[in-house]
Each structure stands twice: as C-alpha cells, then as structure tokens.
Amino acid sequence: MNRRDFLMSSLGMVGAGAALAPAALAKPKAKRAGQGDGAFPPGFYWGAATAAYQVEGAYREDGKGESIWDRFVLAPGKIKNGDTGNVACDSYHRYMDDIALLKAMNLKSYRFSIAWTRIQPDGTGPVNQKGLDYYNRLTDALLAAGIRPMPTLYHWDLPQNLEDRGGWPARETADRYAEYAGIMGKALGDRIETWSLFNESKTFTALGYNQGVFAPGRKDPYAFIRSTHTVNLAHGLGYKALKAANPKLKVGSVYDVTPMIPASDRPEDVAAADIWDKWQNLWFAQTVIEGRYPEGVFPADRQPELLNWKDGDADRMHADLDFVGFNYYSGTLCAYGKEASGVPLIDVDAKWPYAPPALETAKTDFGWNVYPQGFHDILVRMHKVTGNRPIEITENGCAYNMGPTADGQIHDPQRIAFYRGHFAAMLQAIKDGVPVRGYHAWSLMDNFEWASGYSQRFGLTWVDFANGTRTIKDSGKWYAGVAAANTI
Ligand code: FCB
Numbered sequence: 333m334n335r336r337d338f339l340m341s342s343l344g345m346v347g348a349g350a351a352l353a354p355a356a357l358a359k360p361k362a363k364r365a366g367q368g369d370g371a372f373p374p375g376f377y378w379g380a381a382t383a384a385y386q387v388e389g390a391y392r393e394d395g396k397g398e399s400i401w402d403r404f405v406l407a408p409g410k411i412k413n414g415d416t417g418n419v420a421c422d423s424y425h426r427y428m429d430d431i432a433l434l435k436a437m438n439l440k441s442y443r444f445s446i447a448w449t450r451i452q453p454d455g456t457g458p459v460n461q462k463g464l465d466y467y468n469r470l471t472d473a474l475l476a477a478g479i480r481p482m483p484t485l486y487h488w489d490l491p492q493n494l495e496d497r498g499g500w501p502a503r504e505t506a507d508r509y510a511e512y513a514g515i516m517g518k519a520l521g522d523r524i525e526t527w528s529l530f531n532e533s534k535t536f537t538a539l540g541y542n543q544g545v546f547a548p549g550r551k552d553p554y555a556f557i558r559s560t561h562t563v564n565l566a567h568g569l570g571y572k573a574l575k576a577a578n579p580k581l582k583v584g585s586v587y588d589v590t591p592m593i594p595a596s597d598r599p600e601d602v603a604a605a606d607i608w609d610k611w612q613n614l615w616f617a618q619t620v621i622e623g624r625y626p627e628g629v630f631p632a633d634r635q636p637e638l639l640n641w642k643d644g645d646a647d648r649m650h651a652d653l654d655f656v657g658f659n660y661y662s663g664t665l666c667a668y669g670k671e672a673s674g675v676p677l678i679d680v681d682a683k684w685p686y687a688p689p690a691l692e693t694a695k696t697d698f699g700w701n702v703y704p705q706g707f708h709d710i711l712v713r714m715h716k717v718t719g720n721r722p723i724e725i726t727e728n729g730c731a732y733n734m735g736p737t738a739d740g741q742i743h744d745p746q747r748i749a750f751y752r753g754h755f756a757a758m759l760q761a762i763k764d765g766v767p768v769r770g771y772h773a774w775s776l777m778d779n780f781e782w783a784s785g786y787s788q789r790f791g792l793t794w795v796d797f798a799n800g801t802r803t804i805k806d807s808g809k810w811y812a813g814v815a816a817a818n819t820i
Contacts (some may be wrong), residue, residue, distance in 0.1 A: 372759065377769060379440060383487035386487075388447065389421065398449065412784050412785040437792065440815070450464070468519075485509075510570050517573065533564075567651050589613050612664075613713070660725065730746070730790065748810045756820060777802055
C-alpha cells in the first residue's frame with residue numbers, strides 16, 4: 333500500500349488513489365486552452381517547493397533540537413532501506429546551490445519550510461540564535477537573487493519534547509505553535525510577507541496518529557481525531573500571533589485537496605464521495621476559514637467529546653486567511669463496500685468502510701495516478717469554499733526515478749508530460765475564474781520522501797545523495813522555459 337492509500341484508510345475508510353472518472357460519471361472535459369492561448373496572468377509566480385526535513389540535513393548542528401522525524405527514522409522498519417534525513421540534500425550548507433538552481437530555472441518564488449527545532453530546540457523557551465541565523469541567511473540570499481521567500485512554519489517536524497508532552501492531540505501544542513509563529517513573524521516579518529501556517533494537516537495527523545506510518549508513529553484513532561482539532565486551533569492562534577507580530581503579513585495555509593469521484597451513481601457511492609470530500613477537502617480548510625466544522629462527518633452529539641471541544645473554540649480556530657495554498661497530486665475514486673479491508677477504527681458510523689474499485693489511469697513510479705483533469709475540477713470546487721481568496725498551488729509533481737544516462741543528463745519525458753497536462757488544467761481553471769496567482773513544483777530537487785526514504789525522486793533536479801551533487805533534469809530545463817515565457 334503506498335501512502336496515498338494509507339491516507340484513504342483513515343477512520344476505517346479504505347479508498348483509492350486517483351482514477352479516471354468512470355464512463356458513467358465522466359464529466360464533460362474542460363475546454364483546453366487553444367494555441368496561442370496559453371498565456372498565464374502577468375506577474376504569475378512560477379516557483380518550486382521543498383521542506384526542511386526533506387532537504388536540510390544538519391540534523392544536530394548549531395543547537396538544533398530533536399524533532400519527531402529525527403526520532404521516527406530510527407525505528408526499525410519504518411523507512412524504506414533504513415534511510416534518514418540526517419544529511420538529505422545538505423541544504424543547510426548548500427542553500428546557495430539551491431538558489432542557483434532556482435535562478436537557472438527562472439523561478440521567482442521558493443516555498444521552503446522552517447524547522448521549529450532550529451528555532452526552539454524543545455518547542456518552547458528561548459530562541460536558538462544560530463538556528464534563526466540560517467533562515468536569515470536563506471531569506472537574504474533569496475531576496476538578493478530576486479526570488480520571493482515563502483516559508484511554511486510547520487511541515488511535519490514537531491519538536492520531540494512537545495510530542496513527549498502529548499503531541500498534537502494535546503491542546504497545549506496549539507499554544508506552543510502560536511508562540512513559535514509569533515517569534516518567526518517578529519524575526520523575519522520585515523523581509524518576508526507571505527507565510528503558510530501548516531502543510532497538509534490531514535496527512536500528518538492521519539498518518540502520524542492513526543496509521544502510524546509517519547512520525548510520531550502512533551495508532552490511536554481517538555488521539556488522531558483530537559489532533560485534527562488541535563491543529564485547527566493552532567491555525568487560528570498562529571494566524572493571530574503572526575498578525576500581532578506584524579499586521580502587514582499575509583498569512584495562509586496549505587491544504588492537500590483531491591476531487592472525490594463516485595465510482596458509480598449508486599447512492600452509496602455518491603454518499604461515500606460526499607463524506608470523503610468533507611473529510612479531506614473541508615475538515616481543515618473550510619473549518620479554519622469559517623470557524624465551524626462541516627456537518628455529517630461525526631454524529632453531532634459525539635463530536636464535542638471526540639474533538640475535546642471547549643467553549644470559545646470557534647473563535648480560537650477561526651482565521652480569515654489572506655490566501656490559500658493547495659497541493660494536488662491525484663484524484664480519488666470513492667466507492668462504498670461492506671467488504672472493505674479497513675476495519676473501522678472508530679465506531680462512529682458503521683457505514684464508512686469503502687472498497688476501492690479498479691483504477692484505470694497511467695501511474696507514476698510511486699504508483700500515484702496521473703489525473704490532470706482532477707486538478708482543474710478541484711480548483712473550481714475549492715474556489716467555492718475559499719471565497720475569492722487568492723490561491724497558490726504550493727505543490728504538484730510526480731515521482732519518476734530515472735537517473736543520468738551516458739551523457740550525464742537525466743531524460744525524464746514522463747515528468748514533462750505530467751507538468752504539461754497539469755499546467756493546461758490549471759490554466760483552464762484560471763480561465764474559468766479561479767484566482768490562481770502562483771505555482772510551485774514539487775520539488776526543486778530529489779529529496780527524502782518520508783517513509784519511502786530516497787527511493788522516490790520528485791525533483792526537477794537530480795541529486796546524487798552520495799555527494800550532494802545537483803544536476804538539472806530535462807524537465808527542469810523545460811520548466812525554465814515555461815517560467816521565462818509565462819506561457820505553455
Ligand atoms: C506531499 C508532501 C511533500 C512531499 C510530496 C510528495 O504530501 O507535502 O512533503 O512528500 O507529498
């Protein structure tokens with residue numbers, strides 16, 4: 333089972349990765365941008381993304397504290413080939429090489445994440461100046477290169493000390509997070525305007541606290557549900573802390589979204605898709621923006637107890653986000669099935685197990701389905717949820733693992749085809765009125781792919797992990813042309 337499927341088995345539901353819409357339900361294809369019609373809006377941000385634990389390395393340098401990923405990778409059998417992020421791409425030392433890659437690809441925005449444990453080694457208490465200095469250097473160098481720094485405050489690397497004190501299921505973690513957000517807003521807010529609060533709240537809560545396949549490796553459905561509420565509280569509190577540090581900051585957050593396609597028009601399948609949509613697409617994004625949870629995911633009378641809800645939480649978690657970031661990788665086919673292999677992890681709704689129907693799309697080397705139409709469709713769908721807030725694509729990409737050939741180059745036509753299809757779908761969404769203002773490819777370079785270690789390569793740049801050498805792939809050169817022309 334790859335991790336897209338793990339996501340789908342949250343809460344006892346088993347679902348599929350992406351698939352083409354089955355014939356019965358195929359929606360009319362969105363009109364493709366015609367020739368000469370491939371221009372993106374002026375000033376569109378073309379960029380690339382990474383995350384601290386996946387690229388930085390230097391896991392014990394300059395006073396950095398231990399994170400849950402530093403700990404989790406040591407557990408036997410958790411990470412493919414026993415890989416760790418201890419060194420990764422060594423970006424902590426080679427960030428100037430990374431900036432050279434961004435420049436070579438004509439990119440104007442760099443989405444990176446900040447390791448909380450470099451700033452507050454224990455997740456609380458005084459600032460570790462040496463750790464902060466790293467992000468000062470990175471920020472200044474990006475600005476000098478004419479590239480917008482776009483940090484994410486939390487890309488899954490909780491300080492281990494806070495996990496020892498209860499982790500995300502404990503409400504106190506939201507207060508610690510807000511304190512950290514305020515520190516960062518004060519330290520870098522004079523130079524960085526655009527901030528993301530969290531990366532993919534659904535992924536790290538479900539895989540970390542329910543499935544146990546990501547850090548911290550817990551398998552406790554009740555803790556998991558509480559963790560989702562703490563993270564929503566942390567959104568509201570973190571947002572307010574950043575604004576208090578500097579009212580000029582533009583604060584958003586990053587959500588992983590996917591169109592939920594019923595496998596047939598049977599009412600059970602349609603209901604399955606609806607619950608999945610509420611769970612994956614709305615549980616965090618809509619909740620934070622509106623200050624209320626979508627109805628119908630848990631029985632209303634049990635929800636307060638399951639979430640550990642307190643009076644005033646609606647205000648606490650509310651954040652009038654200035655923009656919204658979306659990560660898109662594939663679509664999801666949803667079918668109801670009593671024979672589903674996932675045992676319900678929580679007995680709140682017996683009709684929740686779903687069986688994945690057969691899938692029909694091309695797949696990446698990671699086994700994720702290639703479904704560009706879904707990118708268009710989910711953008712149109714989420715635009716209705718997020719109002720007219722500006723949207724940034726904060727991740728989109730694919731793992732293809734080919735390496736250098738005799739000529740020393742990396743020929744990856746599949747990745748070019750993937751991006752070409754997704755750019756056309758994104759452009760169509762823009763033409764349909766979705767206010768997308770930027771795009772970040774995942775990833776700037778091959779890196780540590782969580783439980784898959786170094787086995788899955790998502791980069792526009794090849795990284796030789798034996799020595800850190802970076803080589804731009806054919807896809808990276810092609811992307812440089814798109815970014816320069818602002819046209820496909
Ligand atoms: C996303 C993560 C990112 C990367 C890609 C492939 O879910 O946010 O860190 O692992 O998947």
